[in-house]
Amino acid sequence: MKRITLLLAFLFFNTVGYGQSFYDLNWKLDNGEQINYQLTITSYEKLPLNMDSILNTFSRDSESELSEDDLAGLEKLRNYDGKTENRYHTNIRNSNHFEKVLDVTMIDTDQEPIAYLDDFLDSLGIQRNGITLRGTLNKSGTIHSFWMNRAQKNMLSLLFELPDHQIQKGDTWQLPNVNMTGNSQNFICHEAKKRNQVQLVDVEYSATDTIAVIAYDIMEYVSGEFTAAALFNKDNDTSHEATSTFTAEAKFSIAQGKWLEFKGRMEVETKGFMDRSVTQVYTLAETGNRKE
Numbered sequence: 001m002k003r004i005t006l007l008l009a010f011l012f013f014n015t016v017g018y019g020q021s022f023y024d025l026n027w028k029l030d031n032g033e034q035i036n037y038q039l040t041i042t043s044y045e046k047l048p049l050n051m052d053s054i055l056n057t058f059s060r061d062s063e064s065e066l067s068e069d070d071l072a073g074l075e076k077l078r079n080y081d082g083k084t085e086n087r088y089h090t091n092i093r094n095s096n097h098f099e100k101v102l103d104v105t106m107i108d109t110d111q112e113p114i115a116y117l118d119d120f121l122d123s124l125g126i127q128r129n130g131i132t133l134r135g136t137l138n139k140s141g142t143i144h145s146f147w148m149n150r151a152q153k154n155m156l157s158l159l160f161e162l163p164d165h166q167i168q169k170g171d172t173w174q175l176p177n178v179n180m181t182g183n184s185q186n187f188i189c190h191e192a193k194k195r196n197q198v199q200l201v202d203v204e205y206s207a208t209d210t211i212a213v214i215a216y217d218i219m220e221y222v223s224g225e226f227t228a229a230a231l232f233n234k235d236n237d238t239s240h241e242a243t244s245t246f247t248a249e250a251k252f253s254i255a256q257g258k259w260l261e262f263k264g265r266m267e268v269e270t271k272g273f274m275d276r277s278v279t280q281v282y283t284l285a286e287t288g289n290r291k292e
Helices: 002-019 051-059 068-078 115-123 150-160
Strands: 034-048 079-094 101-108 131-138 187-205 210-227 237-253 258-272 276-287
Touching: 079 131, 101 150, 131 150, 150 258, 150 276, 210 258
Parallel strands: none
Antiparallel strands: 034 079, 034 276, 079 101, 101 131, 187 210, 210 237, 237 258, 258 276
């Protein structure tokens, strides 16, 4: 009887294991196809300045006294609380220079693109101000353009990087290219911690598609001292604490190889020399058709 029970248990767990489905999250574009999105970033910012700390900083250096105009400008910023909304036309297409690689371009829609001018400047390796991001992705989902700066690589990774291996429901992975903190050599870190997790939380099915439901949970925290020795004097050290978080819910079409929905939220809060609180809401919506 014991052997039969063990055999049934073995068969049950193996059946469950074999029943798990694995999925590839890959971008899919045929020749002549492209994907167009509008990225909307709505920002809410609070910037209450630590006036006492700033004035104390300048008073330590007799050559760095603030003028009346400087003081007036700081007063305007003291309780700044503003909302801004930026829209970016985002285009994904097959690369003309690399195999199995996609070009990703973001253009600020406040500046109208001029086709002949953009093509000409592109041939010279020059970007107009309207182009805010230019990078490349492997079709497998990983970042190809290793040469990008930190801010652009963050944007490309958070919005478009996918796992380079098969996954099943419940699996988690990381976005190794994300670095939201980015302090300079003037920061001396005393404490640091981070969380970087993306998870396939569910899989939805329709008659024509399989949809991956994905959740993002990323956090970076640092605290320490910010020294402005290069600008003032060697004793000018102040405390600095920063927390950055990014959460998002997204739906990816496995059959079509593209985002169907993407809604994210980034929050950045700093305390110390300059208190700052910024919240950004990211919405990615497909526009147009896939044919060039």
